[in-house]
Amino acid sequence: MTTYALLLRGINVGGHRKVPMAQLRSVLEELGHRDVRTYLQSGNAVFTTEPTDGGDTDEELAAAIEAAIEKHFGFRVDCLVRDHAYLTAVAADCPFPAAELEGKQLHAFYFSGPVTEERYAALDRDSFLPEAFALGDRVLYLYAPEGLGRSKLGEALSRPALHKDVTVTARNWNTVAKLAEMTAPQS
Template sequence: MTTYAALLRGINVGGNRKVPMAELRDLMEELGHGAVRTYLQSGQAVFSRDRGDEESLAAELAAAIEKRFGFAADVIVRGHDYLRAVAEACPFPAADLQPKQLHVTYFSAPVTEDRYAGIDRAAFLPEEFALGDRALYLYAPDGLGRSKLAEQLSRPRLNKDLTATSRNWNTVLKLVEMTAPARD
């Protein structure tokens, strides 16, 4: 059995695209996922599955959500090893920052620096970003809601042909913890 996190994009935001977590858990159990747990109301679920790959599991869940709830939701599925590696590879001093200052955007596919070449990084200082394995790390000292750099990074032209969903550092660490193999 492998434990995964499903990251749903854009649900339960501003009272729109509602997906009650209890119903999401039921739906995932109907799909054959085991040990289903959710975290917060913003679209994180952890589950176990003995077969399947991240892309097919994400596509299956996205199709089931659309059928059950009547709207499309982007889904990214990642396993514990990947989630842990992303957290460990953070280029910013996470232990010294407030969790609201650090975010990770998970991508459905790899991205390169070329995609962001048009952004004048110096113009946004002290905000910074760095790329990782299918991830973007954002340091926003005043939080995501006030971040001008986050606004630039989320422009559709930059994320064309990708599914992207962001999580704050607390959620990044909680998903690593929730997907960790059980200790004997």
């Protein structure tokens, strides 16, 4: 059995694309996933599943969940699925002093695939200081001292043109840590 975190992109924002967490749990259970739990209303779930003979990949699990959500709710929602090892590696590899910051000051932008520095070459990083970002394994770390809502760098990084070929969804550091904790193997 493997425990995964499910990250939904762009739901329950401003009353649009409503996905009630109780219904999301039911959709995941109908797919055969177990121990389904949700975290907050912004599209975070944790579930345990039995690997198939071929060994489901994160992408295959995400695709199956996207199809089930579309069938149930009538609209498409991009999803990312990540296991505990990945989530703890993201937390451990953070180049910013996470333990010294408030959760709202640090964010992880999770990507469906790898991204390189070239993607962001046109951004003048110095013009956004003290805000800063760094890339990791399918993740971008954003340090925004005033929070994401006031972040000019966060706004620049969220431009659709920068992510036209990947799915991206952001979580604050409190959620990053909580999902790593929730996916930890149970003893």
